[in-house]
Amino acid sequence: MATKKQTTETQNFSKYIRGFWILFLGGVLSIVLIFLLASWGVFGDMPDHTVLENPKTNLASEIISSDGQTLGKFYFNDNRTPVSYDELPQDLIDALIATEDVRFHSHSGIDARGTLRAALTLGGGGGASTISQQLAKQLFHGEGSRNIIERVLQKVKEWIIAIRLERQYTKEEIIAQYFNIYDFLNNADGIRSASRIYFGKEPNMLNLKESAMLVGMFKNSALYNPRRNPEGVKNRRNVVLAQMEKYDYINERERDSLQQTALDIDYSPESHREGIATYFRGYLDGFMKEWIKDNPKPDGTKYNLYNDGLKIYTTIDSRMQQYAEDAVQQHMSRLQKEFFHQNTPDRNPTAPFLDLRKGEIDTLMLRFMKQSERWRHMRYDLKIPSEDVEKSFYKPTEMTVFKWENGKPSEFDTIMKPIDSIRYYKSFLRTGMMSMDPATGHVKAWVGGINYRHFQYDMVKQGKRQVGSTFKPFVYATAIDQLHLSPCDEFPDTPFCIEKNKYGNPEDWCPKNSGNDYGGIRTLKNALANSVNTVTARLMDKVGPQTVIDLVRKLGVESDIPPVPSIALGTPDLSVYEMVGAYATFANKGVYTKPVMVTSITDKNNTVLYQFTPETHDVLSDETAYVTVKLLEGVTQGGSGTRLRGRGADAYRADYREIITGYPYEFTNPIAGKTGTTQNQSDGWFMGMVPNLVTGVWVGGDERSVHFKTITYGQGAAMALPIWGVYMKSCYADEDLNISTGEFEAPIELSINVDCSLLSSDVSPDDDPDTPDDLNGF
Template identity: 35%
Template sequence: MPPLLSSLAARLAAGLRRALAYARASRRRTWLLAILALPMALVLYTLALIPFTPSISDITKAKTERPAQLISADGKVLSEYRWANREWVALNRVAPHVVNALIATEDHRFYEHWGMDWRRTASSVVHTLRGDPQGGSTITQQLARNLFPEEIGRSRTITRKLKEAITAIKIEMYYSKDEILETYLNTVPFLYNAFGIEMAARTYFDKSADKLNLLESATLIGMLKGTAYYNPVMNPERAQARRNTVLAQMVKRDKLDKAQFDTLQKRPLRLDFERQTEATGLAPHFAQQLRKTLIAWADANGYSLHADGLMVHTTIDSRLQAMANQAVAKQGRQLQGIADTAWAQRSAWNPQSDLVQDFVRDSSEYRTAVEQGATPDEALKTLLADTAFMRTLRQNKTRVQAGFMAMDPVTGKVLAWVGSRDFGQDPFDHVQQARRQPGSTFKPFVYGAAFEQGALPDDTLMDEAVEIPLGGGQVWRPTDGGPPSDAPMTLADGLALSKNTITAQLMHKVGPARVAELAQAMGVRESKLELVPSLALGTSPVTLREMVTAYSTIANAGRYVSPVLITRIEDRHGKVLQTFTPPAAEKVLPTGAAQTLRAAMRGVIDKGTGRAIRSRYGIQGDVAGKTGTTQDNTDGWFILMHPRVVAGAWVGFNDGRVTLRSDYWGQGAHSALPMVGDFVQQAFRSQVLDGKDRFIDEEDTSAMGNAMAGMRNWVMELFGRDAPGQPPAGGAYPSPLPPGTLPPVIREPDQPEAPAQRGPAPPAEQMVLPPPPLLPPMPPSVSIPPPGSVQVPGAETPP
């Protein structure tokens, strides 16, 4: 090669070597910078996450969890708002075997680290990279997840692990090691609604946590790796194998002798399993209705309903609540026996009947079978042939339900609240949530509107076949259980005997709009009412709470008082945080009209459909009330008024297609009245309520009352007996009402009562028309702040 070319090649080679050396050095610097930057970034990211982890105050609250208590007016604890079904036990009340098994299996360096076990974490990362994921969390990290599942979560991300580590370090800073163990053992879940070691010991071995032996302790600790997978009830072989693994870990950590292990691992798994029912207290439905409102109040005021030890003082009287519970349970058992006998008959529960087959199609088992590929006919046939399924279906469908509520009509304080026969079986609240047709308990609103317009109790109407023209050739023909007497009947007797013919004529004179307006003003403020003539007979569904409130307006001489549930909230030290003052009473019915209505309703008890209150229960005080029964005896009602208590009950079934199949027991006078009668009888006998209290008539000094009295006198002087509440001469009725839907006629008991007739479509001349617009709900009255008024939308059939 020529010298020139050789020199040039040498220079190029040298330049290339220098370039390569520089590149290699640059890459080394880049990698070095990257390696140094990674931990810096991780540190910065970790610091940024600190504000998004639970604070020290949150950790303190979790450690000293004190659920809010619901306190009765007489100082008894009605309920507690717990996070879960657990009973907290101190560490010295837990068997030592439990602690030894826990530390040996889950975190054998527990007493050496400060929340993070770096050796275990590194080992976990290595195994995970090799495709063998292993947990590296310490007991403290697991506790962080248990205490703050929403803040930390359980996803497999670096963010979750960092938040878990930060929280674990905070816990170690604040808790001692023994406090960490105690809190962990009291918060870990064990399936079957059992939280904490105490409830787990009771659930699986029917003993307390301090009585657990070595094998039982190892079984429960073994479940922590996967409660469902190692469930000793459903997967006993897996649970036993996992138990032996725990025992082996105890041998490895010098907590168990090898010889003892060899003997114990051969022992079979022995359980004494029983689900633990959560304590519900005296008034569980009442407590449940208040829960959402109280949570909202606590959030708005910086408290935790589950941890801050709040004391919520309510209006419930524990003595009256206990009496109400007993009355509902007693009558419910009797009615259930009647229902069981009736529905056990082949003629009632016939698999070939359309009703029973509809029940099957409504079941979750039917839907599941169809979703899994069965044809509807195949699914129906299979389930109808399944004896166990059909027996359970019948029991569920024919379970008698009830609701009961009592309140003070003067103060509005709710004294007793029973939402169903058994909260555990049916948590659906039949006081506040269920909307059912009230039947004849709605009739007082018709008579109240008439008395407001000047009618008197001794005014008469003819008890005769009634045909009320609706226009367009449509006619409404309401009837009673028997033929009419074709004789004059006073309005007082029409109400006492619950005569549909009399009530229908009165409704025709007053008008549905005014009756609905009055009913809403008196307390039916959440349910929509149809503006049709048959509204008089209770065809628009309402809640028991609304009806008891409206009857309290009658008892309180026309003054509406919103139901009061809470009086005050205190902190754990007794400091009053907020007091709830009841709103002022609203005058919604003139005093004279209200007192006239109240007096007429005494007749229901003295000689009418509610006379069993005196004859059977011996209640001789000043009381008034009304029974109610709906079509086919689907719903039974009774509401009783006393100067200091209004008590009402509803009885029926969750499915409106099911009835007691008895024209006698299905009547409100025989189904619902005994609950109220028993309750009031006990309250009077125990002198919790004074049976000698009497209604005191007041003088109506209002301008409206005086104007109505003057109008009445003027009409009487001008027209004689052709006054409001009396048919015009010749028996002609006013001009037809505007067309409207006429829901089924509802008849009332003790005539004897005949069930209302829904049945087939009426003849052409009685065909109903499309419904008119619904009456919009009245604006809500002034009510106490959220905890004092719980408004939960209801439904005619519970989910």
């Protein structure tokens, strides 16, 4: 029989047992209740099935070249372009699992072993967040709070979301999402941007050590920033490699070998002002905004160019674009060096301006000040009085300015008065270049200037300058079309006037040849090859200015052109874009094809939103177009474009041959082209054509008073033609481009004689520089 004491002890023990189970079950129920309440959204919104299926992330719109390369992106804060799991290299995946979640494939969102270990060691044994939990945090609730209660509740929500993600997606999809969502800094949002920015390659090209470095950044990208903390990043990369060796993804020898290597960063920033095809991307920004305005989503809302992940497929060929940019850099850096040499304060006290008095320069400089961003900001944003804003231009200021260095764009930090920086920037020569397939209208290359970061005005489509002798083929084509003239027809090269009141002339117009040089009788082929003004004036007198303008309008030129005879010598201001489209009509057998830059646009799900429709119309007969092309071939056979053939290399001084980059070019295939040089050498042009590629180049100062003093360096054949030559040599060297080396196709029926070889008057002149056009008159 139990004693009273024993009974009491038994009752007390039972009470403790009941208390323990009540506390235990209460704790379990409390935890269950917390999870239930969290899943019901009591502690804050939780993503439902629809949101989990389509998590909201900002996606950059991608600009894709015709050869499948990314030219650039449009984005505000998130430079993110998602990739699929299949586009990730196995080394990258192995590095992630070994470092972040070694039991990833065996749990369902929460790693019980890891969580228990973290709880028992109070986090001393490492964190317990799975990849799914980290993805949940990245997607839906961000960083945790410092408040312990809020941190616990956020962790609960994170667990719930992780489990839901595991139910919603496959393991592979979770890994891909995690790589796509992470911010690797320096505009490297997601693995694709990170791979391109830090290593200059697509993710599937990453090697083992590159993969390890990027995975190491998951620890804390702000701390492990390759640009600011390369040593720390290397140490963290080596930790990842050690984890991979620990879990048998690599062997000990591989680990030791790779840990000794440098990071080998190839930093390639992706910004709106850097990278390839920057001027084209600037044009495309405007194109897309107009398209978005006129093409709403099915629900009536507008697409967001910077967040909706559009894909814009363009006609630009990334290889040809790179060749064009390289050609511009090679030539313009050399040409600029010569320009600076000729415009030192000793040689030109008004440098960089020529032919201007001090008062005229002061007026110009004040206008430049008022056009500057500095003036706009201080005067209109800060409401500073004009006189104080003007004074600020004469106070030394820290700034970063542009320079050419070793043939490449560069920058340097300096202290300079803003007024001096304006004069400094005005001294740089600019350029515009566009290359197009005449049959399809596809624009293959677009270079709007020497450096988009410092010179953003686009000289392909936005800027317009006098075209000089490159306008003359329009006069010749009109005469051939209207009068059925032949390249072999002869005209006197003697002084000629179109009298007062004819075609609206207020006085007689009597253009002169350069140097008052006249040559008796010339064929049309010879006259165009040598830019003979008098013969062009005679043709203009026969057909009239309005007839020429009517043709030019059909060739796609929309700029204003006054109906006066002097347009024959190139007085109109036209864009490179207009000129290339017009010349392409000659190469395309008389059919004008409007230049095309965008072929299609898709949304983030690859649904086609836009498909371009070619715009073409007949302008000239195929015979007239072909005869005009044969005339233009004469320019490279016996005129100012002869240097493309490589003849006469010894006739030029060594310093001059250096300036005309790439000379001698030694092209042997048929080339139709035309140089152009305007009065005072303010503008240099070259239009060059082969059967499947038409390219136009302009070079000049920002102001017409910024120019070379003499024709030697200031002619189109020295300023613009070398860019075409270097570009085409690169294009021909790349056999995959299939740039034509053959003849222009002749029409089936050709009634006009184009073979002038038997005519005594068709003697090739000396290989003189291109003569400037006499623009005196109207």
